[in-house]
Amino acid sequence: MAENNNTEIKKRKRMINKPLRLQCAVKNYNWGIVGSKSHVSRLFCLNSGTHINPNEPYAEFWIGTHESGASFLDHGGLSLKEWISKNPDVLGDRVLNKWGGDLPFLFKVLSVEKALSIQAHPDKELARTLHKSQPSLYSDENHKPEMALALTEFEALCGFISLKELRNVLCTVPEIVDLVGGADAEQCFPVNEFGRSQEVKAIVESIFSQILLSSKDEICEIISRLKWRLNLEKKKRQLTDKEMLVLRLEGQYPDDAGVLAAFLLNYVKLNRGEALCIGANEPHAYIRGECIECMATSDNVVRAGLTSKHRDIQTLFSMLNRRQGFPQILKGISLNPYTTRYLPPFEEFEVDCCVIPQAASLVFPSVAGPSLFLFISGNGTLSAGFSKEQIVEEGEVLFVPAYMEFTIASQSKELHLYRAGVNSSFFQAF
Known part of the structure; x- marks a missing residue:
């Protein structure tokens, strides 16, 4: 025993x-x-x-x-x-x-x-x-x-559009004005972009909530009019990106209030x-x-x-961050010729993108937390403190314990992998 x-x-x-x-x-x-x-x-x-x-x-x-x-x-x-x-x-x-x-x-x-x-x-x-x-x-x-x-x-x-864009929506999408009421729509025009933030947030919340809480019949009728108008106008002019998106969403989710709500959110590409x-x-x-x-x-x-799944609209309204403006896009920071790191403002995680050319190798230094590795294309070898090299190839996923240093070498034209780990800023705080 x-x-x-x-x-x-x-x-x-x-x-x-x-x-x-x-x-x-x-x-x-x-x-x-x-x-x-x-x-x-x-x-x-x-x-x-x-x-x-x-x-x-x-x-x-x-x-x-x-x-x-x-x-x-x-x-x-x-x-x-x-x-x-x-x-x-x-x-x-x-x-x-x-x-x-x-x-x-x-x-x-x-x-x-x-x-x-x-x-x-x-x-x-x-x-x-x-x-x-x-x-x-x-x-x-x-x-x-x-x-x-x-x-x-x-x-x-992602996130609510700015007050300036909201005013543009209310000037160019009459169907939303009809749904929420002219008086409610007009309340945003006297407000200065740099005015009281609570006042601006209240206006956005009011319009967003009225759209999502409208009756099914109201939404069906408004979306039908919107679809008819946009299909008519695209014969005369180039529709905006947001208008084309809304038509696409309507095709996927007919008569869904989210089609209209999309006008109030930033369209990110x-x-x-x-x-x-x-x-x-x-x-x-x-x-x-x-x-x-x-x-x-x-x-x-x-x-x-x-969605056709359960909607919890009241909970959503109670929790929403009503910050306005276009979200930040991360480009990543270069760690070495083969690695780009993406550092979000969250301590739980970071992501590295590694592209290793043929016959090149990359040392992954010891870190104080665990990592997950996903090999998305190519193949190569992994060597560490153990005697036998491991073959790694696309589709493989590895869990790597804390405090382990190892080397990955590419045997293909390009070995492409992603690593997820605890955010480096978490360890720097100690």
Whole structure:
């Protein structure tokens, strides 16, 4: 018996001192890209060894410990969360003391063909309240700040438009004025852009809430008129980007109040390699494209439009951050010739994008927290303090414990990978 225990301890130490291969989960939500045309379908099938269903939408590839889409040790039958709970030292002392025996971040790939809902994620205090009162809808007690890093051209709605843009909407979209009433619409015109912020926020909230709380019949009639007008006008002029987006959303979600609400949100277009940060309580919706997504470990979503799922409009209004203006776009900072780092203003996570050319190698220095690695294309080798090199290739996902230095060398024309880890600023604070 003692000999068996010693063997098990030695085996566990070997596992702690090297990267672990993971098998990860997929989500087939109906807004995903169908068949083999997406990063999600390709990565999941390479990771799991399964075939792509040509008729199935592939929406999200989950990497992490959240129970809604847990990752497992390759062929081990043990979830990553269970393994970490047995080996908490792999998180590093600072991460363990701050967040307990779990990863503080969740890593995903998204392939978006059809718009996701207009939504926001609660802060920690509200998340605890929602989980306690409605655990079937809100599955955990954590907040969910997130970052979307574009793999392709990526479209999103995020945050409320400025007062100047709101005035333009009310001058050019008569259907919204008819819905909310001329008197309510006119109240924004005497307000100065630099006037009292609470007054400006109240106006935005009033118009946004009236749209989302309007009756189904009112919305159907208003959207019908809007659609007729825009289709007539596009024969005479070039529609604006927002007008074309609204027509596209109407085609996906007919008679949905979110189609009109989109006029009040910033329309963001990311180029590949650009990132968008979304804080707690920030209204947003992903529209189309593919991205790497990283967030605090949570799956809490409060929805209000562009969805057939449960809408919790009153909760959304109670929690919204009504900050106005276009959101900041992150370009990333260069760490070395092969690595770009994206540092959001959230301590739970950061993301590195690494592109290693053929025959080149990159040293990943020891860090005080755990990391998740996703190999998105190419192949190469990984070497560390253990004797045998590991082959790494597209579709593979690795968990790397804290305080491990290793080297990855590219054997293909280009080895493209992403790393998620705890934000460097968290460790610098010590």
